[in-house]
Amino acid sequence: MLASLLPPQVAAVEVRSDPAGFALYPEEEDCVRDAVPKRRAEFAAVRWCARVAMARLGLPPAPVVPGHRGAPGWPPSLAGSMTHCAGYRAAALTRRSDVASVGIDAEPDEPLPEGILQVIALEEEHRQVAGLLRTRPGTSWDRLLFSAKESVFKTWYPLTGRELGFEEALVTLDPVEGSFRVRLLADAGPLGDAPRAFAGRWAAEGGVLVTAIAHTADVLVPA
Ligand SMILES: CC(C)(COP(=O)(O)OP(=O)(O)OC[C@H]1O[C@@H](n2cnc3c(N)ncnc32)[C@H](O)[C@@H]1OP(=O)(O)O)[C@@H](O)C(=O)NCCC(=O)NCCS
CATH class of the missing domain: 3.90.470.20 (4'-phosphopantetheinyl transferase domain)
Structure with missing residues (x-):
């Protein structure tokens, strides 16, 4: 559903359940070390989506650590957005040279x-x-x-x-x-x-x- 809402330069990845056996980078792990299981699960699932989106853009995987005011810290050449609610997790990622900013x-x-x-x-x-x-x-x-x-x-x-x-x-x-x-x-x-x-x-x-x-x-x- 998400891909149909965005231009083709944006890699959109969505899941309805949490991917199993996915490992966060240590700096991401630090952000949710004390979090309740629900928060850990949504935090990890959207980062799994982001990794898949990076691969679709032909880029190597990279950690996504929350920055100022919770905004995701993308590699500098990228713009993107992540969202989670009950039964749905997604990430949308693009090169900033193609799209200046994305919000989902x-x-x-x-x-x-x-x-x-x-x-x-x-x-x-x-x-x-x-x-x-x-x-x-x-x-x-x-x-x-x-x-x-x-x-x-x-x-x-x-x-x-x-x-x-x-x-x-x-x-x-x-x-x-x-x-x-x-x-x-x-x-x-x-x-x-x-x-x-x-x-x-x-x-x-x-x-x-x-x-x-x-x-x-x-x-x-x-x-
Ligand atoms: C930041 C905010 C929009 C996130 O909303 P939310 O309902 O928690 O959104 P979701 O659960 O769908 O998505 C959370 C993701 O949003 C992203 N996010 C958080 N803060 C962000 C920010 N400042 N900028 C961009 N993305 C942000 C993060 O990736 C976060 O996931 P993560 O913490 O696991 O990395 C919300 O908490 C907020 O502050 N709202 C008040 C501001 C507002 O909406 N004003 C109205 C403008 S018209």
Whole structure:
């Protein structure tokens, strides 16, 4: 499902269960030495996906240690993203010369817990989600909006090194095309060249929602 959401220059690897017998590098192992089994399992599984993606790009395996604000520390020539939720783990990796930044996120296709939509959605997004829930039942549109925003953050942060609040990105979901557009409302401030828009794609399969953004060049700001 993930590969269909990303351009061909991005190696996308996803699994529905944790690969057995996979060994982390010592510096990765150090990051989860004291973690609970669930955290160790998801941390290792996405790194297995990342190793497979590296191989698909014709690159040797390399450790991926969480860096500043948890962002994955890719080899300098690469851009990528990883995601895990119950029953799904994935990594997407590309050469930075092809794609500047990638963000992927997976979520269970279930309604958000009570009160969360109010916290993460702008008024316009709230109206959009309410309309979709009414007219197109069967997809958790509120959760999809959340996932799109998490993909936005994972694309934005490695590019800018800046936080991004939920109110600083306006997401417009296209329920028919399986796409979404993002207008970034953050004050660019000293980041005069920070992106102002992203375009993404989404899919729902087997109880999981996946969103993905591959930011290449300037994307036209949505109307
Ligand atoms: C960072 C964040 C987006 C991760 O969300 P999540 O639901 O935990 O995401 P997933 O479980 O799908 O993925 C976790 C992976 O995200 C990646 N990640 C973590 N921090 C990251 C960052 N700052 N930049 C890019 N990727 C990051 C890591 O690879 C992590 O996996 P790992 O810890 O095993 O290496 C989330 O914790 C967060 O801080 N959200 C608030 C910021 C936000 O979303 N703002 C809204 C913008 S519109």
